[in-house]
Amino acid sequence: MPFDPHRRAQFLIDEARIAGISHDDGVWMQKHVAACAECARYEETTRRVIGALNSFSFEPRQANLAHLRTARRPRKGWRMALAAAAVLVIAAVPIFKAGRDARQERADAVLLERVGSHVSRTVPLAMEPLMHPAAGERQ
Amino acid sequence: MPAGAIEISEPAETDAERIARGLRHKDRAIVNELVERYQYRLVRYLIYLTARRQQVDDWVQETWVRVLDRAAQYDGRSRFETWLFSIARNLAIDDLRRRRGESLEAIAAGPADPSSPFLAAARSEDAVRLAAALDLLEPVYREALLLRFQEDLSLQEISQVTGAPVPTVSSRIHRGLGRLREQWEGGANAI
Numbered sequence: 001m002p003f004d005p006h007r008r009a010q011f012l013i014d015e016a017r018i019a020g021i022s023h024d025d026g027v028w029m030q031k032h033v034a035a036c037a038e039c040a041r042y043e044e045t046t047r048r049v050i051g052a053l054n055s056f057s058f059e060p061r062q063a064n065l066a067h068l069r070t071a072r073r074p075r076k077g078w079r080m081a082l083a084a085a086a087v088l089v090i091a092a093v094p095i096f097k098a099g100r101d102a103r104q105e106r107a108d109a110v111l112l113e114r115v116g117s118h119v120s121r122t123v124p125l126a127m128e129p130l131m132h133p134a135a136g137e138r139q
Numbered sequence: 140m141p142a143g144a145i146e147i148s149e150p151a152e153t154d155a156e157r158i159a160r161g162l163r164h165k166d167r168a169i170v171n172e173l174v175e176r177y178q179y180r181l182v183r184y185l186i187y188l189t190a191r192r193q194q195v196d197d198w199v200q201e202t203w204v205r206v207l208d209r210a211a212q213y214d215g216r217s218r219f220e221t222w223l224f225s226i227a228r229n230l231a232i233d234d235l236r237r238r239r240g241e242s243l244e245a246i247a248a249g250p251a252d253p254s255s256p257f258l259a260a261a262r263s264e265d266a267v268r269l270a271a272a273l274d275l276l277e278p279v280y281r282e283a284l285l286l287r288f289q290e291d292l293s294l295q296e297i298s299q300v301t302g303a304p305v306p307t308v309s310s311r312i313h314r315g316l317g318r319l320r321e322q323w324e325g326g327a328n329a330i
Contacts (some may be wrong), residue, residue, distance in 0.1 A: 018316075058183045058256070058260045059185050
């Protein structure tokens with residue numbers, strides 16, 4: 001493939017901006033560009049294209065920063081809600097147990113009352129002797 | 140210190156190390172400083188990468204959330220922006236893939252937004268002229284050009300952000316620059 005000085009110069013024009021080139025290559029390129037209108041135009045176009053890349057302004061929307069500051073709030077709020085629910089459950093357990101015990105006691109009392117009302121307290125005749133122990137036994 | 144003793148001072152902490160230490164300790168001041176310093180650059184990077192303006196604010200916000208979540212992973216050995224951009228890149232690509240089944244390669248030439256985000260952001264005649272060319276350029280080329288010429292990252296750093304080998308990065312910049320130049324000259328001929 002024959003040596004093409006324009007091709008080489010144009011590659012070096014780009015490469016100088018992309019990765020850097022050696023001093024010798026830089027000297028050769030400048031000499032060529034100074035003498036070649038086509039490569040000088042190529043260099044000028046490259047310079048303007050790269051310059052134009054810096055002429056855009058993508059302003060972040062103002063709400064962006066405010067959003068960022070609140071970005072974690074839902075997660076934090078969720079965690080807070082979970083923690084509050086846990087505390088509530090822990091606090092509610094003794095209250096629930098106390099209430100359940102009180103209800104149980106009331107139910108037991110009612111049951112005993114009912115049982116008591118149906119039980120006869122009169123002593124059958126056959127058991128009368130047992131109610132009055134013999135005189136000898138008292139001593 | 141005894142006479143004649145040589146004082147050995149600690150090497151000065153680099154900016155990246157200071158940021159890494161601040162992130163590890165969840166230092167609020169560092170986080171605020173990072174947001175102030177990198178917010179604009181993050182927005183610009185994501186627009187160059189995707190040619191979209193609508194979703195960028197959500198991606199930016201989520202990127203900062205991930206930075207905080209993964210703060211311990213940044214060791215300060217590389218520049219903060221390379222880590223930040225790689226997080227933003229993965230996030231945006233994953234989101235596009237999930238929502239629309241698109242990959243970065245599939246975000247073909249042509250803007251996804253009906254109005255060009257580049258045209259909207261052009262602040263000079265040259266920028267207006269370049270906006271159409273950027274709309275038509277493939278995302279990987281736009282990204283490489285931005286990272287090299289505006290973010291001033293080295294080829295190795297761009298390789299870290301994109302996950303592409305250094306020769307591929309170099310090739311992308313050469314080709315991207317060539318395409319922009321063609322469009323630029325084509326535009327001039329059209330005028």
